[in-house]
Amino acid sequence: MATAKGIERSSVIISVFSTTPGIGKTIVAINLAAGLASEGYKVCLADLDLQFGDVLNYLKLTSKTTVAGAQRALLDHPKTFDVRKFLIDYSNNGITFSILPAPLYVFDAYQTDINIVKEIINDLNFCDYIIIDLNSMFSALNLAMLDISTVINYVGVIDFLPALKNYKIGYDTLIRFDYEESKIRLVENRADSQKLINSNDVERLLGEPFYHRLPNDYPSVKKSINTGQPLMFAAPDSKLTKSFGELVGLYSNRPHSQGEAVTDIPTEKNSGGLLSKISNFFGF
Amino acid sequence: MAYRTIVIENDENFLEDILYVLHRSPDFEVSANYKSAQAALGQAVMFKPNFFLISVDNATMLNSVKNFVETFPGAFILGTMSSWNPVIAKQAMDNGITGCVLKPFTAKQLLDYIRLYSARGLHKPAELISFFSPKGRAGRTTLAAVLALLIAEKTGERVALIDADLQFGDLPMFFDVEPERTIVDATQDIRLLTPITLEPYFHKIKDGVFLLASPARPEYAELVTPESLVDVAMMSANIFRYVIMDLPSGFNPLSLNLCRISDLVYVTTMINSGFEVKHTKKTLEMFESQAGENSKIHAVFTRVNPFTEEQREKIAEQLDYPVDVMIPNEYQMISVANSGRLARGLPQDTLLMKTISNLADEIIESGK
Incomplete structure (x- = not known):
């Protein structure tokens, strides 16, 4: 893919997207970044949930430089612009990844120019992986980011009927918008939580299997947020950490983790009544 | 005669x-x-x-x-x-x-x-009430829906629900309805409509409660301009005594415009990771900088636990703003909303219902 400056981009862009808010996108983004960094890759995590981004909050970091500052600098001094000046590093036990923080003020977020953001992301081309944390809408910015992404890590939690509806509608919309199915990676979060809706039914509904399923592990996530560390440091032995390791493996093509995810999550039997209701709703 | x-x-x-x-x-x-x-x-x-x-x-x-x-x-x-x-x-x-x-x-x-x-209902101006949430998943839609049902029941007046969460509106699903006409049709036609001809765009949920549904596909949201939706909301105020609007998350031209014409704006937040209070604070600052005053903006926190006055003060202190409404947690509510049975009967006598009922009373009182 060509950048604004005509250079062929080599970095892999993984956007973390969903159509329901509050289902763990930021946790997924942070742990993808940390996991890929631990494999030795150069990684930047861009927080493009511009108004209410949580990446810095979850890592207990503060930053004076944000994407808003980068935008101003790029507009004022395009020739000398260096995106590196606007990144901050997260380091822990010798593992480091960079972060492009979201603006500190909603007003700045509101002023963000999509084309400028695109240029800034293209300037991160020195990284092996760029992880983009988005918010839960088909906004112009999100679509622009999905366009330039190598893969779309499309996260869903299937614990609530409206959430399932929005996951399905979102997936159908991505397909209608001509994103290749191979580019969309369906990732179920909190996959084994107590829920009314069976994952197999969801896969039937979507017509596509989940690429990966992350187990429900609220205590580990809580520990991670409370200590401001990615899961591999906050809860190294948890099943969720292990599952993230597998997802990172899928994205980094480590030889031993090629192919399907190996997480073994038990699924309940067909729940009958509710499925027929869902089926009626989606007309199949 | x-x-x-x-x-x-x-x-x-x-x-x-x-x-x-x-x-x-x-x-x-x-x-x-x-x-x-x-x-x-x-x-x-x-x-x-x-x-x-x-x-x-x-x-x-x-x-x-x-x-x-x-x-x-x-x-x-x-x-x-x-x-x-x-x-x-x-x-x-x-x-x-x-x-x-x-x-x-x-x-x-x-x-x-x-x-x-x-x-x-009463020959008084309508109360336009917006439910705003910074990031979503705040209980905004549930609150709006239950409030509409309660206000209609208590007053016998007509209440409109406008599902302005255009891409992923959940209100039709909450009520288990699939209205033929949506907000897209209403906004496209508004220049030719009168209160009489706008009324049929609303789907009757039950006595006194009417829904203007969000469209079936997210991309149809693009067809709705903020100006035309403002016109629809303002004309609805002639048909209904209460117009309750479920807004899309965050600040965008649509949510800002609907808040501008609203008499009451409830900034709704569910406490989860703990950073939500921070987001609400940013939201209130943004409203303040946009409108210069916050008198119609009220902070609502859902799933407050423990549900105590100490907790209210604690949140208010972090927020540097009064917490007007606290809603307790209620798992029963999720299953009711999940099954589309909302209009057929609300869970009775729970703390949750009592709290929302009090909020309904306050709104009714302020509209008199």
């Missing part, structure tokens, strides 16, 4: 038109007509009128509406306008008018307006 009608109109052509229509209808009996409000206020009492048609195109007549309301309590007072003007309709409502009608009209349309405005 025919309505004893007084017509107040200073435009010759319109007057001729209106009288022609009324004379041919058995439902109306023209007692007198006047070219000025002053003359009508002096003389009309002799006819014991119970129906007025007052041109609100004219500023003096618009201002005199409150005198008519005072002098003729219980009478139907309709403002007539040559083109639909939402601002004038609102001013007329502030003056206590029953409602406004578009000129020219037929006798049947007048009867439709009378039916519509009788069902609406």
Whole structure:
């Protein structure tokens, strides 16, 4: 893919997207970044949930430089612009990844120019992986980011009927918008939580299997947020950490983790009544 | 019995038109007509009128509406306008008018307006209530839906729910309905609509509660301009005594515009990771910087646990803003919303329902 400056981009862009808010996108983004960094890759995590981004909050970091500052600098001094000046590093036990923080003020977020953001992301081309944390809408910015992404890590939690509806509608919309199915990676979060809706039914509904399923592990996530560390440091032995390791493996093509995810999550039997209701709703 | 009608109109052509229509209808009996409000206020009492048609195109007549309301309590007072003007309709409502009608009209349309405005409720301006949330997943939709049901039940007045969360609105699913017409149709047609013709775009959920649904596909959201949605909301205020709007998350031209015209904005937040209070603080600052004041902006926290006054103070302190409404956690609610049974019966006697019921009482009180 060509950048604004005509250079062929080599970095892999993984956007973390969903159509329901509050289902763990930021946790997924942070742990993808940390996991890929631990494999030795150069990684930047861009927080493009511009108004209410949580990446810095979850890592207990503060930053004076944000994407808003980068935008101003790029507009004022395009020739000398260096995106590196606007990144901050997260380091822990010798593992480091960079972060492009979201603006500190909603007003700045509101002023963000999509084309400028695109240029800034293209300037991160020195990284092996760029992880983009988005918010839960088909906004112009999100679509622009999905366009330039190598893969779309499309996260869903299937614990609530409206959430399932929005996951399905979102997936159908991505397909209608001509994103290749191979580019969309369906990732179920909190996959084994107590829920009314069976994952197999969801896969039937979507017509596509989940690429990966992350187990429900609220205590580990809580520990991670409370200590401001990615899961591999906050809860190294948890099943969720292990599952993230597998997802990172899928994205980094480590030889031993090629192919399907190996997480073994038990699924309940067909729940009958509710499925027929869902089926009626989606007309199949 | 025919309505004893007084017509107040200073435009010759319109007057001729209106009288022609009324004379041919058995439902109306023209007692007198006047070219000025002053003359009508002096003389009309002799006819014991119970129906007025007052041109609100004219500023003096618009201002005199409150005198008519005072002098003729219980009478139907309709403002007539040559083109639909939402601002004038609102001013007329502030003056206590029953409602406004578009000129020219037929006798049947007048009867439709009378039916519509009788069902609406008190002859008072509507309360426009917006539910805003910074990031979503805040319980915003559940709160809006339950509140609409409770207000309608308590007042017997008409309540509209507008699902302005255009891409991923959940209200149709909450009520298990799939309305044929949506907000996209209403906003596309609004320039040609009147309160009578806008009413059928709303889907009746149950007595007194009507839904203007979000579209079926996210990309249709693009067809809705903020200006046209503002017009739809403002016209809905003529059909319904309460207009409750479920907004898309975050700040965007749509949510900002609907908040601007709202009488009450509830910034709704569910406490989860703990950073939500921070987001709400940013939200309140943004509202303050945009509008210069926050008097109509109220902070609502859902799933508050522990549900105590100490907790309220703790959040308020972090927020540097009063916490007006606290909603407790209620798992039962999720399963009710999940099954689309919301309109068929709310869980009774729970702390959650009691809290929302109190909020409904406060809103009803402020709208009187």
